[in-house]
Amino acid sequence: MSTGTLPANPLAEGLDSVRRAPPGVLVVFGASGDLTHRKLLPALERLSRRRLLPAAFAVVGVARTDMSDDSFRDIMADAVPGAGPGWAEIIKNSVYISGDYSDPDTFLKLKARLEELDEALGTESNRTYYLATVPDVFAEVAWALGKVGLNRPEGGGFARLVIEKPFGRDLETARGLDAALHEVFDEDQIYRIDHYLGKETVQNVLALRFANAIFEPLWSRNYIDHVQITVAETIGVEKRGSFYEKAGALRDIVQNHVMQVLSLTLMEPPGSIDAEGIRDEKVKALRSVVIPSVDEVANMSVRAQYDSGWVEGNAVPGYRQEEGVSRSSQTETYVALKLLVDNWRWAGVPIYARTGKRLPKRVTEVALQFKAVPHLAFPKAAATGLNPNALVLRIQPDEGVTLRFGAKVPGQAFMVRDVLMDFSYGAAFLEEPPDAYERLLLDAMVGDPTLFIRSDEVDTAWKIVQPLLDAWASDDPPPVAGYAAGTWGPRQADTLIERDGRRWRTP
Amino acid sequence: MADAVTELPAPERAVAGDPEAPHAVQTWEGRGVGLGEVIAALPELRRQASGRGAGTRTAVMTIVMVIKPDDDPEVVAAPIRALGAHHPCRALVLRPDLDSTPVIDAREFLWQAEPVASGGGHPVFFEELYLHVGGQAASHLSSIVGPFVLADLPVVMWFPDALPDPADPLLRLASALVVDTRVAVDDRGAIAHSYRTLLELANHQPVVDLSWVRLQPWRELLAGLFEPEHIRPFLQCVRSVSVSGKPGPRHILAGWLMAELDLRARELAMSDSKHVEINLEAVCGSEEGVFQVRRDDGTRAVWAKASLSNGMSHSQALPLPDDSLTSALSAAISNLRADRVWERALAAAAALAS
Numbered sequence: 001m002s003t004g005t006l007p008a009n010p011l012a013e014g015l016d017s018v019r020r021a022p023p024g025v026l027v028v029f030g031a032s033g034d035l036t037h038r039k040l041l042p043a044l045e046r047l048s049r050r051r052l053l054p055a056a057f058a059v060v061g062v063a064r065t066d067m068s069d070d071s072f073r074d075i076m077a078d079a080v081p082g083a084g085p086g087w088a089e090i091i092k093n094s095v096y097i098s099g100d101y102s103d104p105d106t107f108l109k110l111k112a113r114l115e116e117l118d119e120a121l122g123t124e125s126n127r128t129y130y131l132a133t134v135p136d137v138f139a140e141v142a143w144a145l146g147k148v149g150l151n152r153p154e155g156g157g158f159a160r161l162v163i164e165k166p167f168g169r170d171l172e173t174a175r176g177l178d179a180a181l182h183e184v185f186d187e188d189q190i191y192r193i194d195h196y197l198g199k200e201t202v203q204n205v206l207a208l209r210f211a212n213a214i215f216e217p218l219w220s221r222n223y224i225d226h227v228q229i230t231v232a233e234t235i236g237v238e239k240r241g242s243f244y245e246k247a248g249a250l251r252d253i254v255q256n257h258v259m260q261v262l263s264l265t266l267m268e269p270p271g272s273i274d275a276e277g278i279r280d281e282k283v284k285a286l287r288s289v290v291i292p293s294v295d296e297v298a299n300m301s302v303r304a305q306y307d308s309g310w311v312e313g314n315a316v317p318g319y320r321q322e323e324g325v326s327r328s329s330q331t332e333t334y335v336a337l338k339l340l341v342d343n344w345r346w347a348g349v350p351i352y353a354r355t356g357k358r359l360p361k362r363v364t365e366v367a368l369q370f371k372a373v374p375h376l377a378f379p380k381a382a383a384t385g386l387n388p389n390a391l392v393l394r395i396q397p398d399e400g401v402t403l404r405f406g407a408k409v410p411g412q413a414f415m416v417r418d419v420l421m422d423f424s425y426g427a428a429f430l431e432e433p434p435d436a437y438e439r440l441l442l443d444a445m446v447g448d449p450t451l452f453i454r455s456d457e458v459d460t461a462w463k464i465v466q467p468l469l470d471a472w473a474s475d476d477p478p479p480v481a482g483y484a485a486g487t488w489g490p491r492q493a494d495t496l497i498e499r500d501g502r503r504w505r506t507p
Numbered sequence: 508m509a510d511a512v513t514e515l516p517a518p519e520r521a522v523a524g525d526p527e528a529p530h531a532v533q534t535w536e537g538r539g540v541g542l543g544e545v546i547a548a549l550p551e552l553r554r555q556a557s558g559r560g561a562g563t564r565t566a567v568m569t570i571v572m573v574i575k576p577d578d579d580p581e582v583v584a585a586p587i588r589a590l591g592a593h594h595p596c597r598a599l600v601l602r603p604d605l606d607s608t609p610v611i612d613a614r615e616f617l618w619q620a621e622p623v624a625s626g627g628g629h630p631v632f633f634e635e636l637y638l639h640v641g642g643q644a645a646s647h648l649s650s651i652v653g654p655f656v657l658a659d660l661p662v663v664m665w666f667p668d669a670l671p672d673p674a675d676p677l678l679r680l681a682s683a684l685v686v687d688t689r690v691a692v693d694d695r696g697a698i699a700h701s702y703r704t705l706l707e708l709a710n711h712q713p714v715v716d717l718s719w720v721r722l723q724p725w726r727e728l729l730a731g732l733f734e735p736e737h738i739r740p741f742l743q744c745v746r747s748v749s750v751s752g753k754p755g756p757r758h759i760l761a762g763w764l765m766a767e768l769d770l771r772a773r774e775l776a777m778s779d780s781k782h783v784e785i786n787l788e789a790v791c792g793s794e795e796g797v798f799q800v801r802r803d804d805g806t807r808a809v810w811a812k813a814s815l816s817n818g819m820s821h822s823q824a825l826p827l828p829d830d831s832l833t834s835a836l837s838a839a840i841s842n843l844r845a846d847r848v849w850e851r852a853l854a855a856a857a858a859l860a861s
Contacts (some may be wrong), residue, residue, distance in 0.1 A: 006738055007743060011726065011733060011764075012730040014846060014849070015723070023734060023735045049826060051728070051823070052620065054823075056735050084826040085810070085825070086824045086826070088822055118819075119819070121819070122737060122819055256710075485745075
């Protein structure tokens with residue numbers, strides 16, 4: 001799109017502090033599916049409610065399900081009960097194409113409808129293709145778009161491809177997918193979503209670190225003893241047993257969410273908070289993580305499965321009793337890891353990460369445990385309630401920051417004990433933060449890739465977890481431990497950290 | 508004479524029937540008291556409620572509100588209180604009365620609000636103070652406000668129904684002023700003078716006009732109609748503009764269009780109507796464009812439509828936020844910056860009204 005001679009819009013002055021999507025069409029593949037109904041359409045409606053979508057905008061749904069335009073419009077309306085008036089305007093413009101992704105005719109029909117929309121609405125041949133499909137068809141759809149020229153719109157608009165994790169099942173398949181996408185789309189056209197990065201509080205790790213002078217000097221091996229990352233869920237595999245059997249906690253959480261949080265925590269300050277500045281530093285941080293050998297896996301990781309137990313007052317079955325799960329399954333629902341980082345800032349500071357299903361509490365947090373004071377000037381008895389300082393970034397729920405430090409207990413005696421200084425987002429900011437999909441959809445349409453994962457990030461994250469996958473698939477795999485649902489994981493995970501003289505936090 | 512801090516036995520809901528509304532957990536009252544007693548009672552309110560977790564203050568600003576002698580502070584301050592967990596702030600409601608007995612009567616509340624963000628969180632506690640200032644002290648409010656201002660946080664002064672005097676020393680304590688031209692400027696004949704007063708105020712600190720805040724959906728939608736590249740050039744060939752609405756809002760919108768589109772007064776027509784409506788016609792080469800933004804009676808939404816003579820058209824709609832003062836105030840104090848666009852609109856509107 002050429003904007004060189006475009007006159008300014010004087011009426012937009014003072015209203016332009018908010019980023020808005022330019023005129024265009026959002027093409028959703030897998031439009032009849034659950035993700036579209038549950039996440040994408042409600043996110044779009046919220047964007048329209050905030051007028052972050054343009055007037056010249058439409059959704060084109062594509063899926064195998066046979067359906068008319070009107071039926072798709074009904075689905076759009078059903079997806080958002082109580083929608084604002086702007087949603088009706090978008091629905092009115094939206095159309096549906098049914099067809100198989102392997103049929104070239106599907107994409108010819110798509111091309112014709114997009115051109116019609118350009119003519120009628122002025123959508124300026126700007127297209128965002130969202131693949132809300134199973135990952136198996138990512139490459140097929142991308143190739144078919146390229147075949148009819150929809151990867152390079154003729155009207156000079158943009159074409160962007162949005163895909164969501166998983167990006168492959170391992171390093172090899174991830175590279176295969178990447179190569180297939182790059183045959184049709186350039187890297188700067190590909191937007192890989194890890195919805196964790198759309199969460200405000202994940203982004204706030206950047207704000208906390210790089211907008212404040214007081215934290216960054218402490219953010220290194222000089223003051224930090226170790227880092228703990230916890231991604232805990234109370235839910236089990238729900239109805240996704242057969243999917244989860246092929247994924248497991250390592251692929252489902254560690255390779256993506258944990259690695260994203262880890263890279264934001266470890267990265268060096270970027271030159272600028274822009275897409276390349278941030279992503280370059282994230283990749284550098286991930287590249288500094290020591291990749292274990294297959295032989296080391298048993299010493300630096302624990303995998304486990306939940307047994308039956310009690311969670312939030314409810315009796316729950318064990319993993320192998322869940323629907324769609326093999327009775328002899330070896331798929332892990334819990335992973336604990338110890339990682340080391342070889343760089344100037346973090347050398348010698350272990351990173352302990354754990355994730356699991358059916359844990360006692362839903363919580364995601366990063367805890368920086370500081371070193372103890374070099375010399376305690378008080379009698380030991382006066383400081384029995386004192387622990388080393390900790391800075392905890394609470395990502396969900398109750399988003400905020402907690403600083404643990406020692407304070408004198410009021411009274412004649414000089415007693416010191418831990419107190420918490422709490423900051424809670426909900427207590428300081430007006431707006432309910434945008435949902436992750438809302439944020440990421442808008443970013444993709446605006447063309448801001450900062451919160452999307454670059455090809456080399458995906459590759460580096462797979463390199464870190466690949467030895468675990470190899471060890472677990474070997475002839476002599478480390479055992480799958482068990483833990484009772486509603487506990488913080490298996491005893492072996494405690495051993496993993498306790499042999500270093502440390503303990504897991506209780507979030 | 509001062510009362511002891513009192514724990515309120517049951518939640519006193521700020522908004523009847525709204526379980527989310529903040530409720531008062533502690534209160535204190537003193538009649539004919541010295542300012543020192545009022546100041547000392549504030550931390551006591553928190554200390555008494557520390558078992559509830561009120562020891563930690565969460566506050567994003569101090570709001571000072573100046574009301575008329577016959578206003579009921581509890582009623583007038585309700586919009587601030589309803590901001591609750593959105594904008595926890597220390598609210599100071601001043602009721603100066605030069606003609607009454609020279610005493611200070613005070614009442615303090617500690618309010619508790621539940622967090623608004625999903626995922627839970629801690630309750631938020633914030634203070635509200637009413638000060639009736641009688642006698643000569645009513646002319647020296649700046650000396651009274653100072654001790655109550657939270658350090659390091661913005662001080663917002665809200666004048667709900669009148670414009671302040673630019674020479675009032677109280678304004679020196681303000682980081683920003685909030686006014687409502689729809690209420691404060693209800694006399695058509697005074698529009699030009701009032702707008703010039705506002706421009707003078709805006710020379711010293713940011714001024715946020717709640718009326719301008721309420722007009723934002725119209726502005727956003729009209730600006731949005733010109734986002735597509737092929738429509739943008741129509742802005743440079745506007746032939747006529749009409750703005751209807753109540754006096755005040757329609758003047759400011761007309762001023763905005765005049766200033767931003769560099770229109771002459773004869774290209775602009777104004778008329779009276781219940782709801783604001785903007786119609787703009789433009790001719791670009793051989794193409795005509797009609798652009799309309801309107802609110803229909805009985806709806807809480809604004810519609811916008813662009814229609815070109817070549818058949819292309821697009822439309823958009825926005826829901827209006829609820830019509831409460833709280834909603835407008837919340838939007839206003841989220842953005843306490845000098846607004847040059849509003850200032851230009853005001854200057855043009857003042858010229859139009861002269």
